[in-house]
Amino acid sequence: MSPSRVDTSPVVSDSVATTTCYMCACRCGIRVHQRDGKLRYIEGNPHHPVNHGVLCGKGSAGIMKQMSPAKLRKPLLRVGERGKADFREIEWDEALAIAAGWLGRIRERDPKGLAFFTGRDQSQALTGWWAQAFGTINYAAHGGFCSVNMAAAGMYSLSGGFWEFGEPDFEHTRYFMMFGVAEDHASNPIKIGLGMLKQRGAKFVSVNPVRTGYSAIADEWVGVRPGTDGLFIFALIRELLLADQVDFAYLARYTNAPWLVIDEPGAADHGLFARDDAGHPLCWDGAKDAPADALAAGVTPALVGNYRLPSGRRAVPAFQLLAARCLDSAYAPEVVAPQIGIAAETIRRLAAEMAEVAFRQEVVLEVPWTDWAGRRHERMIGRPVSFHAMRGISAHSNGFHTCRALHVLQMLLGAIDCPGGFRYKPPYPKTCPPAGKPAHPAAPGKALAGPPLGYPLGPEDLLVDAAGRPLRLDKAYSWEAPLAAHGLMHMVIANAVRGDPYPIDTLFLFMANMSWNSAMNAEGTAAMLTARHADGSYKIPHIIYADAFFSEMVAYADLILPDTTYLERHDCISLLDRPISTADAAADSIRRPVLAPDRDVRPFQDVLLDLGYRLRLPGMVAGDGRPAYPGGFADYMVNHQRRPGIGMLAGWRGPNGGSSGRGAPNPEQLQRYIEHDCFWLEELPPAARYFKHANKDYLDYAVAMGFLDHAEPVVLQLYLEPLQKFRLAAEGHGKVVPPPEHRERIRRYFDPLPIWYRPFEEAAVGGDDFPLHAVTQRPMIMYHAWDSQNAWLRQIISQNRLYVSRQFAERHGIADDQWVWIESHHGRIKGQVRLMAGVNPDTVWTWNAIAKRSGAWNLDPKAPEATRGFLLNHVIAELLPEQAGGYRYANCDPVTGQAAWYDLRVRLRPCAAEDIGTAVAAPLSVPPGLPKRPQTLRYGAWFRDAGQVP
Amino acid sequence: MTSLPAPPERQLGLVIDLDTCVGCHACAVNCKQWNSGGVAAPLTDLDPYGAAPDGVWFNRIHSFEAGEGAAGRTVHFPRSCLHCAEPACVTVCPTGASYKRAEDGIVLVDESKCIGCKLCSWACPYGAREFDVDAGVMKKCTLCIDRIYNENLAPAERVPACVATCPVGARHFGDLGDPASKVSRLVADRGGFDLMPELGYRPTNKYLPPRRTTGCSVAQAVPPEAPAAAGVLEGKLFGWLDRLFSR
Amino acid sequence: MHPALSVIVFTVASGAGYGLLLLAALLAASGFLPADAWLTVVIILLSLGLVSIGLLCSTWHLGHPERAWRAVSQWRSSWLSREGLFALLTYPVALAFAAGWLCDGADEWWRPLALATALLAVVTVLCTAMIYASLKPVHQWHNRWVVPCYLGFALFSGALWLDAVRLVFRLPLPHLNGVCFALVAIALALKLGYWHFIDTSRSRATPESATGLGAIGQVRPLDPPHTEENYLLKEMGYRIARKHRLKLRRVVLAFAFAVPLAGMVATHLLAGPWSTVPAVLAAASAMLGLLVERW
Ligand SMILES: Nc1nc2c(c(=O)[nH]1)N[C@H]1C(S)=C(S)[C@@H](COP(=O)(O)OP(=O)(O)OC[C@H]3O[C@@H](n4cnc5c(=O)[nH]c(N)nc54)[C@H](O)[C@@H]3O)O[C@H]1N2
Ligand SMILES: Nc1nc2c(c(=O)[nH]1)N[C@H]1C(S)=C(S)[C@@H](COP(=O)(O)OP(=O)(O)OC[C@H]3O[C@@H](n4cnc5c(=O)[nH]c(N)nc54)[C@H](O)[C@@H]3O)O[C@H]1N2
Ligand code: SF4
Ligand code: SF4
Ligand code: SF4
């Protein structure tokens, strides 16, 4: 038949605008097509460094986010009880006046009465700065309940690491091992990378209790039992050491493995590095058989040996301590195999494969480069073994050390920032251990002296009072979580309601669904949010919340500041925050409005600057008393300077837009970004692309750009001295020592070398009572709570199942599709079973954040999300079972305070038929102003009519 | 005309790599998005925010488990119309709405002729036909015919939406009628196969099987040492004393 | 398999209609049925009525009934199109035959028309059967039992109606009862044979061949693409539990076969005006049974 039956060349759009996706935090470049003022198609920008034209499922459903009937439409003020979504619409002026009233009083009395916490936003460069100006130490973003173990272990060990600080060298790696990743922030880059590995035939090993998604395409799936990765890594290290398959040269050159550690048990400096008068660490120069400055170029340090310093004190190289630890027969494959659930031969073979690829299949790039000391090297030689890891190892109470162990393994293989290995993304690496300490509380009416978050390097940097009690509401930087570099957002509500360490006045949340999927003990959290004193007043007196949608948290706020969507506002993906750089290039980007909001909402960043002005916060009021940024956030993005010449955006700075990194604000800057597809990217010269931690060209570049203050090499921290300082304090040394009740814990977990221990919940209630591990995975198609309002995405998953291994089900008579109670030591919830073979037999799992509170998100109260979906958060406790003294620590990693989501232990009990369904709380009513949900969606019908051939 | 045209020389279709597909649904949603404004628009959604959401999708991602133990695999399995060479969905159609294009083998539905009898959906063994209850007509994957020939798109973009968007590059588009084409060679090299060949529909789309190799040569991998005995540490430390490398 | 109710009604009603038409036309042509004005009218109304109900039902089931006329265009490839065409053709021919029969011209010019009607009825039923029998993906239909079953059921349900009509009109067609008996038995045998075939054979397509993953091992579904049901699942994913299936089969056996057989016997025994009651019951019960059977 004739081809003319169908129009093969319809007009696609009448306008195309580039911007940055925000259906998740990956920040892909997009092109938004519109036709007749309606969204026609959102596609990946082929020129964008993050996604190179591809778009994931979420990004492809942006149109339906814009169509969501759950979009908030106007500021709301609570009129009924909390938790009932009983609101009245108010004008913005009234809303901002109310907020400014509450916050102004707090600032005058005691600024830490404001707890300002933000969730999945990417505005920490602004929100942290705002909190500092306001003067509250009680600020953090979501990192504490997310992956601070990963971040902190990386920052302290490498000044970089996984998450958003680096990436595997997908182009050259020949052996890629991934630990505990379902999706991660780099959604599209990881997928693009895996595609490259497949094309090149490199081996991909996935270590994960579950075989779905990435693990499904792995050449080898290693189905470990949750929480045992540390053991597995120790066993690999042991095998490598036994076989001498270690890159000694790399260790000597780039790590602190040869640094001498004082070996005088009982002394106040036992376990610290021996240093010279200049404070430089010492090593033992094996060529001269004498101590030497470990930082000097040209020394030939010994990696083992017992040495006596001129002072007469004993010292050993850090490497020797590590070797002694790892060669222990406790980590022999046969010993760890039954705990990990992986055969000893497999562990041996994997270690052998790694060694084979690292040391006999080197990658050589014929690119000359110059090291930090000015020595020229003719080529770049790489060990093409690379790793990536995320929450599967970090969301455990032993996660910090497991992440550290993995970094140590990479150091031993010499596989950090070399061709084929893990690579830093600028502005990383920074100094190591990291610089910047958390600010101490401010006087009323004053700003903090520095940013509220930072990296303690010893007990004196903690935020504790003279008695050792926490200064922060979330107890970050206290003895309970000393290296809590991202705060402990998951403890904020519980602590505030208990008044432990103190009550607060206002909880101000942004983009965090804290009554639901980011809560541990979700039901209890809802009860806490509505808890009252005897006089009837709420225990948390004020709750302000900025969300764009009718989420579960909205119901618990007193004042709602409705935000725009990502297509309606400016955002800044700044090098000061988590940029979009690649390992080969520094890059940042913006979002800009491509649609005008159809409702009375404002970009939260504008609102924050407006509030700051109303509160007369420093930096937000101009000299003439008018707003410092009358143009709102777009104005701030261009004109704010953090340090002279350094602002939010690195591109097109200076009077003519001719400089990058440093330069005066350029009024044309945003225009330049828009002309360049909303991103700026500056490639590193080939000679600066690898060994960044010790590459002169790179280090000079980093200084020029303002990433580093000095072009000093970054020494990788195999041995973590700051931890030893905490340990020494726990042994009673120094001025700042932990209160007695915390001492044993600090002593135990602040080991300067990686350790492995059983996750706390397993140690307390594991065993036969709660025989199963229960974990969640990110569905690739849903971003946390965001997408059940998305008409397209929710069709794919509107009910989450509990996946149970066939092996376990057979033994316990559990059938496919059956309903079960999932019971933990904390509570129980119902779920429907799906059997599968590809899961560790001691593990059950489900998709994260699918379940919704009935009525929330403007879904039908009978939606499957509410009636058949379930949240494991209902059975995860925010506190650990009681300690000996009756104290209950937070359910966290003891080093960083990372929420230990994946420590959960459960048992299953069949459910009676009448028990089926999971709704846990009464349906929410829909706030005023939200539209009726459509019964039928015919999105796009009009485009076709317009496109009909005449 | 539902009689089949003479076998077309060009047979445009997809090659889907099951070894690489991570089951992310990007192709499915992007397909939905593109086609929501394309020649088959709208892809109606019923009860979109309700208790039983159900919509028209041209591409759906199934998942399977195959085999047992270490040899077992989880396989994510995208399925859309395979643009068969012998498509009974076309020959059963009483109205001529369903047709196979002579010039490139693409199987389409002319909605203006479709009476919505649904017979074609029973005739398709691959579940590729999508009935739009609201519009009363059958719809299906168009192989993005409004992209692949679209002169309003840059030449590089004239590929199906699902192919352009797949983040791992598991989807390939091309002429499977031409043995020299990239896709044909891929099929030949990787042992691409037909789904349900026994039914005789001769699908144009091909699937590439999951690899069995481990992808890494470990032939000369270091032989494992004997488990540690006492004194191992001392021995190792002694042995490493001479590992001196200048910084 | 779970075709829409309208399709089920269509196949059962039109099958009976064509069966009746076929038998009546044959008997008329061969002189066994006398030309009685009322008889003719009733038979034609009943048969074409059943056929029309069926056709209307199936048209009503269409997404676009107003375009139904398009359905006859593809007779070269489509059994559905052919069915439509023959169904339409049957009307004028059957009406012409009826007119001739009514007038009962001595030249009996209508006899060829009767034969043509009978032929068209058979062909139409064959086409209907072929619509289903040609669907390769549906094991339950794509087998050699389907065409004989459709024909057999059309004949046997038509015959039951004819017998009922005969009794109402008290026509002396003593063998018809026996013919009915035989047709019920044949239909039963076909049905039992079909069930046996279904129970003992497997679809050629398997999860392994549907995915091509058989080389890895046994293939099991893990997750469907969407968690809620879609059109295909609602329409085709319908699986009846085994227990339920056996119960349904018993219902079919009872209504489609046992009751009609008993009816035949009762008709035979009763004779006289009362015999119409079991005959009508038998026909109605058979229809019901067949409806359940198509389910
Ligand atoms: N059981 C279990 N629980 C978990 C996890 C787990 O793995 N298992 N993971 C944890 C982790 S790592 C994280 S990061 C948290 C995430 O949990 P949350 O921080 O609660 O994040 P989300 O659910 O992504 O979204 C929070 C809110 O952001 C709102 N939002 C979306 N877009 C916008 C916008 O443009 N503007 C504004 N103002 N608001 C918007 C949404 O409506 C939603 O209410 O969950 C944690 N909870
Ligand atoms: N599509 C999508 N993408 C997202 C998000 C989203 O919600 N949706 N959320 C974003 C956010 S906030 C975050 S923090 C990242 C998180 O990114 P990921 O870390 O990839 O996310 P999780 O889903 O927590 O994945 C944890 C994985 O670890 C496995 N696992 C659990 N316990 C263990 C263990 O003990 N050992 C090992 N080896 N594996 C284990 C689980 O099976 C799971 O596959 O994803 C980001 N990207
Ligand atoms: S990964 Fe997907 S949702 Fe996230 S930014 Fe990229 S396209 Fe958007
Ligand atoms: S896959 Fe189905 S719809 Fe597509 S051509 Fe083949 S039979 Fe027809
Ligand atoms: S539903 Fe439409 S396309 Fe399918 S067979 Fe019927 S008329 Fe043809």
Ligand code: SF4
């Ligand atoms: S070719 Fe086009 S219509 Fe077909 S599945 Fe891919 S995106 Fe959908």
Ligand code: SF4
């Ligand atoms: S986009 Fe690619 S990887 Fe994702 S489901 Fe489709 S084919 Fe698989």
Ligand SMILES: [Mo]
């Ligand atoms: Mo997270």
